[in-house]
Amino acid sequence: MSPWRGPARPLAVTEWPVPPPRSWGHAAAPRSRDVRVSRVTAPGRGASEAVGAEPPSESPADPRRAWPAAPRPPPPHAPPPAQLNVLVVGLDNSGKTTIIASIKPTRSQPGEVVPTVGFEVDQFAKAGLQFTVFDMSGARKYRTLWESYYKDAEAVIFVIDSADELRMPMVKDELDELLAHADLPRGIPVLFFANKKDLPTSLPPGQCAASLMLDKIQDRPWQIVHCAAISGDGVEEGFAWLADTVKKRRERGK
Ligand SMILES: Nc1nc2c(ncn2[C@@H]2O[C@H](COP(=O)(O)OP(=O)(O)OP(=O)(O)O)[C@@H](O)[C@H]2O)c(=O)[nH]1
Ligand SMILES: [Mg+2]
Numbered sequence: 001m002s003p004w005r006g007p008a009r010p011l012a013v014t015e016w017p018v019p020p021p022r023s024w025g026h027a028a029a030p031r032s033r034d035v036r037v038s039r040v041t042a043p044g045r046g047a048s049e050a051v052g053a054e055p056p057s058e059s060p061a062d063p064r065r066a067w068p069a070a071p072r073p074p075p076p077h078a079p080p081p082a083q084l085n086v087l088v089v090g091l092d093n094s095g096k097t098t099i100i101a102s103i104k105p106t107r108s109q110p111g112e113v114v115p116t117v118g119f120e121v122d123q124f125a126k127a128g129l130q131f132t133v134f135d136m137s138g139a140r141k142y143r144t145l146w147e148s149y150y151k152d153a154e155a156v157i158f159v160i161d162s163a164d165e166l167r168m169p170m171v172k173d174e175l176d177e178l179l180a181h182a183d184l185p186r187g188i189p190v191l192f193f194a195n196k197k198d199l200p201t202s203l204p205p206g207q208c209a210a211s212l213m214l215d216k217i218q219d220r221p222w223q224i225v226h227c228a229a230i231s232g233d234g235v236e237e238g239f240a241w242l243a244d245t246v247k248k249r250r251e252r253g254k
Contacts, residue, residue, distance in 0.1 A: 104124045
């Protein structure tokens, strides 16, 4: 089975079909369920629209009273969010797992993050996409695993410890190898997180980009974002860029 296979039931559609509101003449659904549906599965629809819709007037003069309420067809299924396979790489201790923990809807505490052994897979909905992320270990002995996942990657997140200037040449070696690899699909976006911006020795993203010669990357969209995974500062912004770039590429049919 392909390791990239998505979940059998994407997160955001698990509540469909939406139970009909009470005004439709069906057995009343519990109020709490209405709320859950409006918040979780109907993005773009205000809570007042889904939850606060009042039943039609039932005054005796209302001609609609003469007929039993006709059952309405169930609302159309919301399209499941598009899938996106993301490979997350970078040296050990750069903060990959902490970044993912900070972006997931169920945030874990920073103290809960431990060095990754091999890799971990996470799935969550973000910015209108259903992400499947492969969080690779950056430890030297596991870096050879990265290339096994290039083929099916649709985007790469490359995490840099911006406070670790000493290892910047090693970061560059790993990055050059990744970008030159024949299995990495052409044109897929690369998001660089210059992480640990909260540390006093953190280099600004421009300096990280210069050290890694990112301006040489001409054949794929890329962006570098200064972030602090520990507080989550900058992480949303990076993911928003990635989602936006992927959506635009898909619209153009690439
Ligand atoms: N100060 C600071 N520390 C951070 C930040 N992000 C991560 N860390 C710390 O850096 C250490 C490594 O974080 P991880 O997320 O495990 O790093 P990783 O890249 O997943 O490491 P491997 O799984 O070994 O490849 C942990 O002690 C984190 O708490 C940050 O933004 N600021
Ligand atoms: Mg990790």
